Amino acid sequence: MIELGRIGFKLMIACALLSLSVSAITSHESWIPFPTDAFTNHQTLTTNNNKSIELFWAVDSGKHSVTFGVASQNGAGWLALGTSDAGGMIGADIWLGYTQNSKFVLEDRFSAAYDYPSLDSSQDVTLLSSYQTNSLTAFTFSRNLDSCDNQDAELRLDSPMWFIYAFGSSNSFGKHAPGDNGQALVDLSGTYFDKFAAPSSAEDTTTYSLITPKVNILPEQTTYCYSMYDVGKDFPERHHIVQEDYQVGGSFLHHIVAYECENMLPEFTTPSTTICNIYGKTPADSVIKFNNTCQSNFYTVWAKGGKTKLYPSDAGKPIGGNTRYIIFETHYTNPEKTEGLIDNGSGFHFKITKNLRKNDIGVFVLGTNIPFIFLPPGQYPSVISNCGEKCMTQSNTIPENGLTMISTMLHMHTRGKAMGTKHIRNGKELTPWPSMNYYDFNFQSAQYVSSNVAKILPGDRLITNCTYDTSKDTTMVFGGHSTFEEMCLNFLEYYPAMPDFKACTQVPDLSKIPVPKLQNFSYANICPSTNQDFLATAQSFVPTFVNKPSDFPPFTPFTANITCPATKQGNNPTASSAISLSYAFGYLASLLVLF
Secondary structure, three states: OEEOOOOOHHHHHHOHHHOEEOOOHHHOOOOOOOOHHHOOEEEEEEOOOOOEEEEEEEEEOOOOEEEEEEEEOOOOOOEEEEEEOOOOOOOEEEEEEEEEOOEEEEEEEEEOOOOOOEEOOOOOOEEEEEEEOOOOEEEEEEEEOOOOOOOOOOOOOOOOEEEEEEEOOOOOOOOOOOOOEEEEEEOOOOOHHHHOOOOOOHHHEEEEEEEOOOEEOOOOOEEEEEEEEEHHHHOOOOEEEEEEEEEOOOOOEEEEEEEEEOOOOOOOOOOOOOEEEEOOOOHHHOOOOOOOHHHHOEEEEEEOOOOOEEOOOOEEEEEEOOEOEEEEEEEEEOOOOOOOOEEOOOEEEEEEEOOOOOEEOEEEEEEEOHHHOEEOOOOOOEEEEEEOOOHHHOOOOOOOOOEEEEEEEEEOOOOEEEEEEEEEEOOEEOOOOOOEOOOOOOOOOOEEOOOOOOOEOOOOEEEEEEEEOOOOOOOOEEEOOOOOOEOOEEEEEEEOOOOOOOEEEEOOOHHHOOOHHHHOOOHHHHOOOOOHHHHHHHHOOHHHHHOOHHHOOOOEOOOOOOOOOOOOOOOOOOOOOOOOHHHHHHHHHHHHOOO
């Protein structure tokens, strides 16, 4: 169980299924060795094997700093706390406390990968007190909100952050025992979730589950399966989803995408019907078998590492009534083509209320159209997509008073290195949306947006940038639906839902490609084509001639209020490299002989 301080009773009800609850700091266990009344917030962090670490903190806005207290009754050993973009170790800022030569030390460390965290060249934490006995380890320390160190995370007060934690059985720092680690959302402000109110009583809600039937996973690297559900039969009248949880049937599940459909498709004769396609072997190499309006009506999505989602008190996701049919697309990855794998059921558990909230929640997708991603080997290439003013000013797309953002879910595959979307208005970048400077494929949970994020207004521009690491590849990497190919998609949840605000993904204008044979084709001609060599030829020019920053109107970047000293410099491991024109032309020349 995780305890959140200074969050109202109404959130305690809503967060029961999130394993979050509230307790007063003053009534906490007496074993805590430091004075807890010096802190304004408290949260119990639970490890993967259900052991507890107590976290306390207080924000000093005047000094732009946070004071932390951390305590563990898990023996006399090292104790680590940190934060990362999504709850993994990649790009984690870690604060490690342990006894060395009879003296307790606190170290500022950085983890670039799932490996031994290295000592920062700049130590930006201040140890205030420490305690260690045979049964416990505890310490207090302070750190600036922004240490101006690229190996440190900015401690945000405008949105929750993913904290990670672990402990060891001795003071010799090394790999923790299985399960002696974990991750949790921490709201440093203590007030962010005040707007996420629970229904007025437990009787107002019910849990509704959509779980796939048992599936025998095919001995193929990539399989897509589909199942369909008539939710209108269970809910003839419209209800609102106020919380989404998930169920995963095994580690081989890559993602679940749920689409809203207008009609029950004839292929699904019973609720237990599941139809599976082998990616790369299905006729026309099609993943999406069901070519209908379901494809553009994104309803919800889960990917590896996804966690429970709560919705604001003035918005809910519609289910039932006109939202009658839901189809699941489940992606299974079986890299060794192992036989006998079974998914005993994956899907979603929805917390539903009959008391409709003020607004419906919608899902909107940004990014690059999947067939047009081309990544040359041996580089850190970027793919940029521009959802421009033209798309954002179409009739019935965005109301004049704007759309309110709830969360974003950034999705790439295993070569993903960094990803984010910039919000531009009148040539200026607005408050940044959640981004991942250190993308971790295993932790793709939705991220709540900052309380300072502006609404999306007509005429705004949204630029999504995905950076990849192909340094170990010797051949090109294409966009595709396999885990071994790549994607660049940002799933946004917002309100009020707009029927025509569904997706804005980059589709290249092939007329810009200076090759006559390609200029005669449109995207509609290419998409259903089974000529993969032709697709590859077109893809090779997308980043070079279409998706380059110079094609987009310039804008003024967002500037934070903190001025960092010149001595605070860091390395950016995700800096993108320019795509080699000679490589693209050479590859084109080798393929033109095929036409």
